[in-house]
Amino acid sequence: MKLPADVGLLLAKRFASQHRDWLAATAADRHWPQVIALGLPTEQAALRQVEAVRAWAEAWRAWRGPGELRWTERRWKVLGTQSLPDTLTLHEPAQAAMWSGEHERWQRAAARFDLLTARWPALAGRLPRLFGVLADYADADFQRLLDLLAWLLAHPRSGLYPRQLPLAGIDSKWMEQRRGVLVDLLAALREAADQDADFYALSGLRRPPVQLRMRVLDARLRARLGGLGDVTAPVEELARLALPVSVVLIVENLQTGLALADLPGTVAFMGLGYGVDLLAQLPWIAPARGLYWGDIDTHGYAILQRARGHLPGLASVLMDQATLLRCAPLWTDEKVQHGAADLAALTVAESLVYRGLKEQRWRPNLRLEQERIDWDFAWTALSQAVQAAHPGGPAPR
Template structure:
C-alpha cells in the first residue's frame, strides 16, 4: 500500500533517470519504462492482507481520500467476504512529465528547460536530441549565461571561419574565464549543429584563432645557447620554438617548474616544463624527433596518464623515476591525490609502469597516495638522470 510520500520517492527516482529524454516532445520521449499517461499502482492489498492490518488499510484509504495533488486518482470497488464492500485507491494517473515534475518539486527547472529547449531547437533542429544531455544547462543557467550560449552559437554558425581571437567576438558579456569553462559544451553543440562526427578542438569547430601556446624550456648546453643569442630560459609560442631547429640529443619533459629550473648544464640537452596534458605539442617540435626523450612526472595516476598520452605522440618516450622502488622508498614524502584518473589501465604504459599505476589506483600501498616529483632528494634524482 503506497502512501503519497512513497509515490513521491518513486517519482523522484524516475525523474532523475528519465528527465533528459522527456525533454523531446512526442512519442520519442516514451520508453518501455515510461509511457504516457503514466500509471502508478498504489498496491491494493488482498483481503487476507487487509484482515491482518485493518487499521493500516483504513489509514491508507483515509490518506488518499484527503489527498489533493497533481494527477488523477483511480478508485476500485472490491467486495470482500469478511469486510464487505470497499472502495480503495487503485492507481494514480499522471498525464506527462510536467505532472512528475510537480510531484518532485522540479516544476520551475522543468518549465525553464522546456522553454529553452524549444527555443534552441527551433533555431537549430539538429540539437533536439544532443542538447538533452545538457539538461542542467537549460534548467539552471542564469538568463545572462543562457543568452551568451545562444549568442555564441548564433555568431560562430553565421561566421564559421572568422579567424578571430575569442575576445574579439562581438558578443555581450563574453570573457575569457566564462568561455574557458564552457568550451566543451560549446564544442559539442557546434559539432552537432554542423553534423561533425570526427573529433575537432574548440578553435577548429568555431573557426577561431587560439592564443599562442607558450612553452617554458631551458637550454642546458652552452654551445646551443650561443646559437640562439645566449638565451637559456625561454617561454615562447610553440611555432617559434619549432622554428629554432635545435641540435639536441636529449630532451627531458618534467611537470614541475622548480624541478626544471633545478637541472644543471648537460651537453646536448633541453628540459621542457609544465605541459600537463598538453603533451601533444611535442609532436610539433621537429627537432625533438631525433632526440632521446625522457618523461619524469609525479608518481600518481595523472602522472602516468600524461605519460601514456605523451607516448601517443612520442612512441619511444622513456620514463624515469616513475617506478615502484622510487615510490616506496619515499613513503615519508607522500601526499594525497585529490582525485584519481578514471581509467583502470593505459595501453601505452610498460608492464612495470602499469603495475605501479594499478597499485596506486587500487590503493595497494595506501589511499590515494601521491609522490610529487620535486619532493625527491636531488642526489637520488641525479643518479637516475645521468644513466
C-alpha cells in the same frame, strides 16, 4: 497499497530515469498519460488489515495534488460497500515533476527547450540530453549561451580569438568551461556528421596557439638564439628552430625545470603533463637522446608511457624503487590514481614501481613529488644521466 508518499518515491525514480525522454516527447508520445495502480486490496486482504486499509483510504481522501485520482466502489460481503482509491492518472510530465519535487527544474528546462527549438529546430534532437543545462543554468549564463550561438551562426568564419568576441560576459574561460555543451549544440546547428568535431572548426574561431616552455642549458645552443635561455613560444615556431641538441630532458614540474643548471648539449621542456604529445611536432629533437624525470606516482608513469609513444628511446631518471624508498619521509598522497592496471611501454624496473603503487604495496595512494627530492642528490643523478646520454659519455646501463 500505495500511499501518496509511495507514489512520490515511484515518480521520483521515473523522473530520474526518464526526464530526458519526456522532454523530447510529442503529443502522441507513448509516455503519457501514465496510470498508476494504487494497489486496491481484495476483501480477504482488507479483512486482515482493516486499520491499514482505512488509513490508506483516508490518506488519499486528504490528498490534494496533481493528477486525476479515480475511486472505485466495492460491494463486499463482510465489510459492505466501500469507496476506495483505485488509480492515479498523470497527463503530462509537469505533473510527475511536481510529485518528484522537480517541478521548478522541469518548468525551466521545458520553457528553454521550447525557446531554443522555436529559434533553431535542428536542436530538438540534441537538447534532451542537455537537460541539466536547460534546467540549471543561471539566467545570465543561459542568455550568454543564446547570444554566443546566434553570433557564431551569423559569423561562421570570423577567425577571431575567443576573447575578441563582442559579447558581454563571454570570454575564453567561460567558453572553456562549457566547451562540451557548445560542441554538442554547434554540431547540430552545423549539421556536422562527426559528433567529436573540434570546437574551433565548428565555431569558426581561431585556436589560441599552444605554447611550450623550453630552457636551453648549453651556452653554445643559447648563442644560436641570441643568448635566450628560457623560451616560451608556440609549438609551430619552436618546430622551426632546428637546434643541434644531443639530449632532451623532460621534467614534469615547472619549478624543477627552472632550477636546472647548465648541461652539455641539453634543452629541457617542463610543465607539460599529459601534453608531452606536443613534442612530436618538433622534428629536430628526434635524433637526440631523451630523458624523462617525473613524479613517482601513477600519473607520472602514465605520462612517461605517453611520451614514449613519440620518443621511443626515452629513458627515465629518478623514477626507480631505490629513489622512492630513499625519500620515504617525503611521501605525499596521490588523490586519484591512473586507471590502467599496467602500462606496456614501461621497463621492468618502472613496471615494478607502477604495479607497487597500484597494489598499495608501500602505503595507500603513495606519491613522491619530484621537487621534494633533495636537490644535491637529484642533481648528481640527473647530471650523470645526461653525461651517459651525451655523445662521448659512458654507455648507458
